[in-house]
Amino acid sequence: MPVTPVSATQKVTLLSHTPEPERAVAAAGRLCYSSSTAAELRERMTDAEVERLIDILVGSGHHSALEHASFTFGIDGISRACSHQLVRHRLASYSQQSQRYVRFDGEGGFIVPPKIAADPEAAAVFEQAMDAARQAYERLVELGGERGLEKETVQEDARFVLPNAAETRIVMTMNARELRHFIRIRSCRRAQWEINALAWRVRYLLLRTAPLLFQKSGPDCLFGKCQEGKRMFCGKVYKPEEVEEIEAEWAGDQ
Ligand SMILES: Cc1cc2nc3c(=O)[nH]c(=O)nc-3n(C[C@H](O)[C@H](O)[C@H](O)COP(=O)(O)OP(=O)(O)OC[C@H]3O[C@@H](n4cnc5c(N)ncnc54)[C@H](O)[C@@H]3O)c2cc1C
Numbered sequence: 001m002p003v004t005p006v007s008a009t010q011k012v013t014l015l016s017h018t019p020e021p022e023r024a025v026a027a028a029g030r031l032c033y034s035s036s037t038a039a040e041l042r043e044r045m046t047d048a049e050v051e052r053l054i055d056i057l058v059g060s061g062h063h064s065a066l067e068h069a070s071f072t073f074g075i076d077g078i079s080r081a082c083s084h085q086l087v088r089h090r091l092a093s094y095s096q097q098s099q100r101y102v103r104f105d106g107e108g109g110f111i112v113p114p115k116i117a118a119d120p121e122a123a124a125v126f127e128q129a130m131d132a133a134r135q136a137y138e139r140l141v142e143l144g145g146e147r148g149l150e151k152e153t154v155q156e157d158a159r160f161v162l163p164n165a166a167e168t169r170i171v172m173t174m175n176a177r178e179l180r181h182f183i184r185i186r187s188c189r190r191a192q193w194e195i196n197a198l199a200w201r202v203r204y205l206l207l208r209t210a211p212l213l214f215q216k217s218g219p220d221c222l223f224g225k226c227q228e229g230k231r232m233f234c235g236k237v238y239k240p241e242e243v244e245e246i247e248a249e250w251a252g253d254q
Helices: 021-031 038-044 047-060 063-068 080-086 120-146 151-161 176-186 193-209 240-251
Strands: 011-017 070-079 092-096 167-175
Touching: 011 193, 021 038, 021 047, 021 063, 047 063, 063 167, 063 176, 070 080, 070 176, 070 193, 080 167, 080 193, 120 151, 167 176, 176 193, 193 240
Parallel strands: none
Antiparallel strands: 011 070, 070 167, 092 167
C-alpha cells in the first residue's frame, strides 16, 4: 500500500497570477488619491512608487487594494482532511478532483501523518485500516459493475468508505489579501501539520513572485506577537533561522 509522508507527496505549483500583481495593486491603491485613471497610473508609476505605495498599503492595513491581485495554485498530494480545512477559507475559488468521476485506484494513495509513520506499531494499524478501506472500495465498485450500475453512480457511493487520508488534488485561486490571512493563521504552529506545511509552501512561492505584497506574511510570532492569546500560546516562537530551514527543504522541490 503506498503510504507516503507529506514531504514526499505534497506538491504546490503557482500556476498563474495577475500580470504584474504588485503594479496592479499599487495602481488601484493610488487611484483612491489621484485624479488620473487607473490605466494611466499603472503605466506611469515608477518601480520606486509602486514599492512605496505597497509598503504603505500593507503597513497601514489598507488591504482592500490587495484584492486586485490573484494567484492560482495547483495543489497535489494532500489528504481530504487537509483539503477540507483549506476550503473553509471562503474568499477563494476551488476546483477539486472528483471522487465521483475519478476512480480511486492503485495510483491513488493515502497520506500518512508523520508521527504515525515514525511509530511502527501505529503505522501497522494505519496501514491495516487503509488496506481495509481500499479493499472495501474496490469490492463495492466491483459489485456495482456486476449489478450493471453506471460507473459514476458506483464510484459516488463507493467513495463513502474512503478515509480522510485519501489523497486528492485541488486548484485554488485566492487574492493577495486572503492569501496573507490564510498564511497568517495556517502557518501558525497551532494549525494542523499538513495545512501548516501547505501554508509555508504557498508563502515560499509568493515571496519569490511578489515579495512586496507578501512582505511580513507569516505567523504573528515571527513578527513578535502571538495571535493565539496567552492561554493558547504554543511557547515555540518561529525564528527566522527556522523559516530559512523550512524554505531550504522545499527549494529543491520547486
Ligand atoms: C488552529 C485552527 C483550529 C481550527 N479548529 C476548528 C474547529 O475545531 N472547528 C471548525 O469548524 N473550524 C476550525 N478551524 C477553522 C476556522 O474556524 C475557519 O473556518 C478557517 O480558519 C477559515 O478562516 P476564516 O474564518 O478566517 O475565514 P475566511 O473564509 O478565510 O475569510 C477571511 C476573513 O473574511 C471575513 N469573513 C469571511 N466570511 C465572513 C462572514 N460570513 N461574515 C463575516 N466575516 C467574514 C473574516 O474576517 C475572515 O477572517 C480552525 C482553524 C485553525 C487555524
